[in-house]
Amino acid sequence: MSVLVFVESAEGKIKKTSLEAVAYGAKMSDEVVVVAFGNVASDELESTGKYGANKVLHISDDSYNDGVIQAYATAIAQAMDQSGADALVMANSSLGTPVAARVAIKKGAGLVTNVSDLPDTSNGFEVKKSIYTGKAFATVKVDKAIKVLAIKKNAVELVEGSGSAAVEAFSPNAQDGDFATKITATKKAEGDVLxxxxxxxxxxxxxxxxxxxxxxxxxxxxxxxxxxxxxxxxxxxxxxxxxxxxxxxxxxxxxxxxxxxxxxxxxxxxxxxxxxxxxxxxxxxxxxxxxxxxxxxxxxxxxxxxxxxxxxxxxxx
Amino acid sequence: MKILVCITHVPDTTSRISFTDNDTKFDTNGVQFIIGPYDDYALARAVELKEANGATLTVLNVGLADAEPTIRKALAIGADDAIRVNAEPSDSLFVANQIAHYAKEGGYDLILMGRESIDFNGGVVHGMVGEILGLPSISPVMTLELDGNTAQLSREIEGGKEQIEVDLPFVAGCQEPIAEWKIPNMRGIMTARTKPLNVVEPVGDETGATLVNFEMPPAKGAVKMIDADNVGELVDLLKNEAKVL
Missing domain, CATH: 3.40.50.1220 (TPP-binding domain)
Structure with a gap:
């Protein structure tokens, strides 16, 4: 299995929940490629190697600075093709989850969100997810060859290692309609802990x-x-x-x-x-x-x- | 304008969750079912848009016959007609395929639903429907204003929000405070009885994932009570027992 991990950043820093997604990917496979968007410094991208990433595909084109759901989905699906990934992992988030939905359709993948634990591959591909708003869990079997997982915070322990990931520029081919939604303003509480x-x-x-x-x-x-x-x-x-x-x-x-x-x-x-x-x-x-x-x-x-x-x-x- | 609102039929938020049949079925015993709270926000906003713009409003549910009282409630709140796709809503890909098929058939300008169902918490059906139909999808949407063919929305992001402009048609997953929940009035309840509720059969049987079993979280230990005059003890416990300080 080869895993692509979509990481999100805020103010140039990769989010901790995204690093957890990298660590989760590294538990699934030795081949872990990260895809990252926007203005993130190379050393920050390289540091995903500490959690198991081998390589980073960096999309630095300014038109991807805002998290436009459709455009991100197209780019991520292309990054999966580029890296030969048969699994995509990301943090469950206000951007990750809607993007995961579109990528799953593009790739004909089986998608599970709110994933709370590592997959069990002893009998197919089974994964546990939180349901009823945290009041219970369900174990589901993914029916498709390609898997897309959006993981909950704390689904995996974050242990910092010593690796460094190689950063490569990646230019997706935007498709018609990718930027049909325009983000005209973003309001964010500055400096506070999210x-x-x-x-x-x-x-x-x-x-x-x-x-x-x-x-x-x-x-x-x-x-x-x-x-x-x-x-x-x-x-x-x-x-x-x-x-x-x-x-x-x-x-x-x-x-x-x-x-x-x-x-x-x-x-x-x-x-x-x-x-x-x-x-x-x-x-x-x-x-x-x-x-x-x-x-x-x-x-x-x-x-x-x-x-x-x-x-x-x-x-x- | 034609608006489609997709609703889920889910256990009330106060329900005690338990399972039967070797933890493979949700125990519906004594459970009250409601319109999904997020779907209810979408429906309330759709009714407001209909009143302001003279639209027709259809609700769609993928579910078995036991969902019909929930669908009737949506009609009582202000939908004009309803479609029930006669199938168990067991998987998000399956549900998205059903919605996309009937949404395409109906040629809607606006497809609204909740950001997620409160039973499986998938949060992906809107995005899947958008991708299948080649339409923009936006979620979670906190406000939605229409000006002719263009919509202004705000989408919640971690610690803030985005302002978004998009032309119809599109798909949106909604949440508060997009509108206040509406309680059906007597006239609405009476007219809902005779509004069309069309039962249609599902298309295809493709699924993305299949349930293996359910599980309850481990039981919580007893609470340790600390005297209000001894806050230092709490700090000590948090530092040395819970190890979180």
Whole structure:
């Protein structure tokens, strides 16, 4: 098997979830080629070799700086042809998943998204995926010769090795309609830790009483190097932007540590956090259902507990 | 203008998930089924677009007869007619092939659906349908405004959003806050009973993947409670036990 890995970058850095995709590819095969788009420095691209990539196909044409779904799908399918790949791996993301769908059709491939574990090839090609928004798993058998997998965060352990990948320029042949959608503007929270990628997340709910009290959440998040999140009511009331909404219909997170403050733990919120490795719940209501899903809990007033917690962590560092 | 909204028939978000038949079937016992929440956003926006632009609105579901109450609810919310492709929606490629076939037949200007179903969480059917039909596909879409033949959309990306311009026809996978969910009124429920619900047979049987079995996640250990006056203990546990600090 020969694997192509589509990696995404932000501000010139390859995303950690994409490096996990490279590591996943390296567990599937010794032949791992990366395809990368946009303005990423050669040494950054070469560093994918530390996770098992042999070669990088770099598409540096400016028209690919924005993640245009159709254009990326065409280019990736051509990169698969170029590298002779019979499998494509990428991180499950707002770009990766829609692109994977189109590539799968182009290549007549079997596609599995939300993949949570390495494939089992002892009897065909079986792979486990998260379903029911993290409440269960399904093992599926891929029916096609070509496989496309979009993997969840933490599907594979990221261990840094010592290799270096050879970088080659790659120029895809854009097809009619590839740029039919035009990205006219991109708005991004600058400098913050991205929620879907974060190792630590601090989330606030209605218990915070109003957007003016978010300073406490931000202080704790800053101290921990964490991303900030919120519950659905909080984003519905416009206390926080929608891209911070963690839950069933919002962002699904999978950090090492999730700290929920003043969130009762409705089942729809839990659906967004159930892949977290450790959950801390701080709530003044001892009956809050979130405690049942937590590893550590404090019954107490967020306005008293949070500043103390931030101070205690600062003292540690 | 002709709008197609594809809906899934899925367990309510509060459902307890369990499996039967040696973990090969979802246990529907006591489970309430709903229009997929993301599909419901797509439907709500489609009803608004129809009211503003005078479109016809068709809903499509790939599913068995037990999905019909869910389809009727979509008709009650404001769709004009419905298509049910009479097959188990077992695989995203299979479902995409069905939608693409009937969407092509109907010649729709706009094909909307949720960003993903909440049972299998594939998130790929919109992209597959777009690719099969040679149309642009955009997901996850947070806002959609039409101006004649051109649409302005915003798409959520990690930590932000993109503003996108695209001409009709196209396929979009939708999510909040594209529109508020609509609750059917009495008149809608009454008229939905007589709106056409056409049952059609599936085309082909191609699949991309086949289910082997289901599995529940390992049970969670008991929560350790820490006194609110002893925040230091929590920090100690996070550092030395959980090893996350």
């Amino acid at each position: 929620l879907p990628e974060a190792e630590i997340v601090v989330s606030g709910g209605r218990g915070l009483k109003g957007p003016e009290n978010w300073g406490m959440i931000e202080d704790l998040a800053k101290t921990l190097g964490a991303a900030t999140g919120c519950s659905k009511p909080v984003s519905d009331m416009d206390w926080r932007p929608h891209h911070e909404h963690v839950g069933q219909t919002g962002v699904k997170v999978a950090p090492n540590l999730y700290i929920a403050v003043g969130i009762s733990g409705a089942i729809q919120h839990l659906a967004g956090v159930n892949s977290s490795k450790n959950i801390v719940v701080i709530n003044k209501d001892p009956e809050a259902p979130f405690f049942k899903a937590a590893d550590y809990g404090i019954v107490g007033d967020a306005f008293e507990v949070l500043p103390k917690l931030t101070e205690a962590i600062k003292a540690l560092k």
